[in-house]
Amino acid sequence: MSPDSPASSAVTAAVDRATETSLLRFATAGSVDDGKSTLVGRLLHDSKSVLADQLEAVEAASLSRGSESVDLALLTDGLRAEREQGITIDVAYRYFATPRRRFILADTPGHVQYTRNMVTGASTAELAIILVDARNGVVEQTRRHAAVAALLRVPHVMLAVNKMDLVGYAEAVFATIAGEFSDYAASLGIPEVTAIPISALAGDNVVTPSGAMDWYGGPTVLEHLETVPVAHDPAADPARFPVQYVIRPQTAEHPDYRGYAGRIASGVLRVGQRVVVQPSGRTTTIRRIDALGQSVDAAWAPQSVTLTLADDLDVSRGDLIAPASPGDAAEPTQDVTATVCHLHDRPLAPGARVLLKHATRTVKAIVKEIPSRLTLDDLSHHRDPGELAPNDIGQVVLRTSEPLAMDAYAQSRATGSFLLIDPADGSTLTAGMAGAAFADPSAATAADDAPGEWDF
Template sequence: MSDLTTDLTKAEVAQESRNMDLLRFATAGSVDDGKSTLIGRLLLDSKSIFEDQLEAVEATSQSKGYDYTDLALLTDGLRSEREQGITIDVAYRYFATPTRKFIIADTPGHVQYTRNMVTGASTADLGLVLVDARQGLTEQSRRHAVILSLLRVPHLVLAVNKMDLVDYDQAVFEKIHAEFTQFATKLNIPDLQVIPISALKGDNVVERSAQMSWYSGPTLMHHLENVHVASDRDLVDVRFPVQYVVRPKSDEHHDYRGYGGMVAGGVLKPGDEVVVLPSGMTSKIAGIDLFDKEVTEAFPPMSVTVRLEDDLDVSRGDLIARVNNAPKPSQDIDAMICWMTNEPLRPRQKLAIKHTTRSARALVKDIQYRLDVNTLHRDQETRELGLNEIGRVQLRTTVPLLCDPYSKNRATGSFILIDEATGVTVGAGMINTGS
């Protein structure tokens, strides 16, 4: 009986884990602002690391002569990162509390690795920008706030770190708070929270700080657990890029034909009338399958298989949408581009483009301006985009893209550019409009 009870408890825990809300957040900020230490503190205080991991970090810290545990060692996994004391690549970490699951993208702070920061923040629900309380806002802090704004990350937290090194002075915090709030008025930041913390000491990270009784706001973990992200996704405009045509080989399912993919927008239900683009053929949804069971609805970011009542010609790269609410196919794309390689982007350049599940080739028609992410100045005289630079570009594609503005849908409003010769991703784009 006890074994049965244990099995039921495990099953209930597993089901509860599957049903838990997920928050993706990306850390950003200048070099040595304490991003990796903060993530280490979150993992430690939420009891999300193994005892042997902690013992190894403590032993390494002692061997280096530190009188404290260097929590950054939990996240700076590359040997070169540990040697330099900086984050170079995007490090992903996973942990959970009783109320929510988390995926952290620990992004680099150095200007040289801005492209890595864009990669890590592109799928984030929340951006966490750290500043050193002693240094205040830096050029890189502003740069990362601008990038998070361009990427339409809906929630932003400014964590004023190392408050222990300024004697938990409220005036220092208030000055940085006011300066950043004023800067943020120039950006598209719907939700901003500013929190004073000490990642090394643990003040206001998971537990409330006794040293900062003047602060009445939430701790960082409380905010991460309770920030509402479900309404950030587009649940109105149905967008379902087809990734794979599902045709089982077994005799039992020889008549089965479904279309697999991730829901990028809206809510899909059996009986809904839909259109398949770019063909324009219409049908109704016969059913929606999730793993080995049928579901009554699908919404972002669920990965499902959609079955249609009619046998239409549907293949990878097509898009299923509502009949009266479908994107207009477009070959002329106006977008903001973050350039990610040493060879500059120039007009007349030809590249491969991947948008949702559709691939094509693209010609760079024009570079309208380069954006100075520190001052927001638009340099309209530029004729190229260099490594880590962001600019507004006009593209012409060989086949129509089924796209939305990035401000409306981050999935159907984004794309990547690929060097056809090397297969390397050289740019990331955010669509303004298609025409």
Template sequence: MDLLRFITCGSVDDGKSTLIGRLLYDSKSILADQLEAIERASKTRDNGEVDLALLTDGLRSEREQGITIDVAYRYFQTPKRKFIIVDAPGHIQYTRNMVTGASNCQLAIVLIDARHGVVEQTRRHSLIASLLGIPQIVVAVNKMDLVGYSQDVFSDICIQYAELAKKLNVSAVTYIPISALNGDNVVDESKNMPWYDGPTLLHYLETIVISDDVNPAQGRFPVQYVIRPQTAELPDYRGYAGKVTSGTFRVGDAITVLPSGETSVIDGIELAGQSLQEAGASQSVILHLADDVDISRGDLIVRTDNQPVTSQTIEAMLCWMDTKPLSVGSKYVLQVGTARTRCSVRQIAYQLNVDTYDHTEDVDSLKLNDLANVVLRTAQPISFDPYQQNRATGGAILIDETSNVTVGALMLVGEAG
């Protein structure tokens, strides 16, 4: 049984938390004690109905304000597939939380209130989903019950979003009319919209094919730890521990260590004390090489026949996540995988306007939640793949040197000219 990670995003009060609650409730994925707890909490509300949003809005401040603030993760499964749901906050103030939540998702559900259509946060979250390389987008037009289940309203919103998708070069978009509160087209088909002949949301999630577009030859192994016991039983033991982030490695493969450029051959692969002939993506293993090569934490072992970019001048898309503004010339720590190095912001090439997707040039600073194209200069060479080719090695973060706080999320584009 495979696993699908998806995120729900959209504007405030579009019904993201309620939708997730409805998915869990109607698919019978709520434990008895959880249901009892939200029933008790719901009794304090005026209408007395079970508030399904409480399944994900767990913080006290979220329940008091009736909005999602932090990213919430929920797990459930059906007979056909396992799911991890990421509930992203809709308020503009918490856009940075949406970026962190979406970074590992394979599908995005963009909720749109049928009464309001495409709004600013719809455009903002769709832009972020596009920048993060999420391959599938579902536009769930929610609260159809409040517009009389009108087909014309649904069609108009589909046309609005299709125009937006063209600007983002998003091709795989599916449109589903729903009412999360009443359960229309969420798990069960709706009798209120006979004009809609497509799948329910859950059926779509269960059957969508999620392709693994990582090139098997694009073997990437960030070194986390060098194992040298130097005991009487293992006097010559030298292993390199880490997680294969993409591609495959086999015994006998020619490899290159970056950024040094040293070469060798894989002499052995070890997993929990057992020898393997091959290791693939997501496996945490120990690699043994035929030669004694100078390797340390932060180095990247790759297959010699397929190497990433190695550079000290990097172009990247940035989401700024700190209340303190970023300015040209500021210095930070750049982390890509296990590699860390100091860097400076050489240039802000342009800032993205989330309303029009236009580029604003001649910008010298960024504030919280701004999206921009920047050029960084690093103290040491960094090896990476363009984010659109390999999300595992193309994502990075900026860290404040003094507070050690993550202040920026980066999608690396390539070597800057």
């Protein structure tokens, strides 16, 4: 379906009507003590999104710790260990809304050993807020989080230069940090960076504009969150429908009913559309689409629907339904090359036997090789590292026991991502992005002036 076609316009209009108040998912990230939890707490407090009993509990906890003012970080640091140590350990999710938009935020940890949690929080985010302490500037963990945001294809990145009150609200300090980060982000292929000088503790430029930084004329953090574009035409994406469940009611009213239930991962599906069932490669036509108990002519991501097909095919959980047009469906393969972030405390090494979970399908796989590990300082490659330790980012080559119809992650975050799972205990080992690769700056020729832009 062309994005400019009448059918596409109708779908876009229907999406707009279904989401009168748009939803933005965003994640915060940054180094230790950069003020992530304080920023989130300030954002919730100043936008009037904190219930009275929550605020009273935080005030009491602040007094018990001997604080002279309310410690807004306690609004998100909910674990006992977090409150005792004054750090964020786990991803804290918060939900709030303004008259202009609804929000789901993920406050992620700053310590290096918890970088894996940032992967969890940013995997579904449409915007990442990366905090920098104005006194320290861009540090290694800042670069690490920017690299993760680039790998995960987060569409928008905000640089929040925090603690400006501790550097005298100096414009020169902000300009230097913003310039350095923007250059690094450009080398990662991040399309845009919005830099905002703030003081989360004092509330400068978080919800209300700062009177101490009259040299800054841009939006506050909340203004940018409310206005950053998130509308997306689903017809512009390839249609992907992972089958989650086969429905066979076998009632007197519907003795031959066979429906395939699941959530549309991307794109638009229409009645009468020719589709292919992967990995078998059998083709058929969509006969009916049921959504919320009603028959509809079209459905789009991320709706949950039930499809019935014109032909009796062997379709089961884990199969993927996609358009049958040439070039519209991913080619099933048993060889997967991907960029991964290793999450488990136990290293990942060649020869490891794992389970690979892609969409609703889980298959056995083996790690054939680990060609390289990324060095975040200069984005260079460490060749043949032998293994990936916790929080390492690197490339892996996998061989699966069964074919998978996996898209490149650059084309689809939903069907280009996967997890590696320990078959012994079911623990998550690694998060992967299929087809994602990054160029090694040290391998660039002298004639190549573009330094290390990641090739997705």
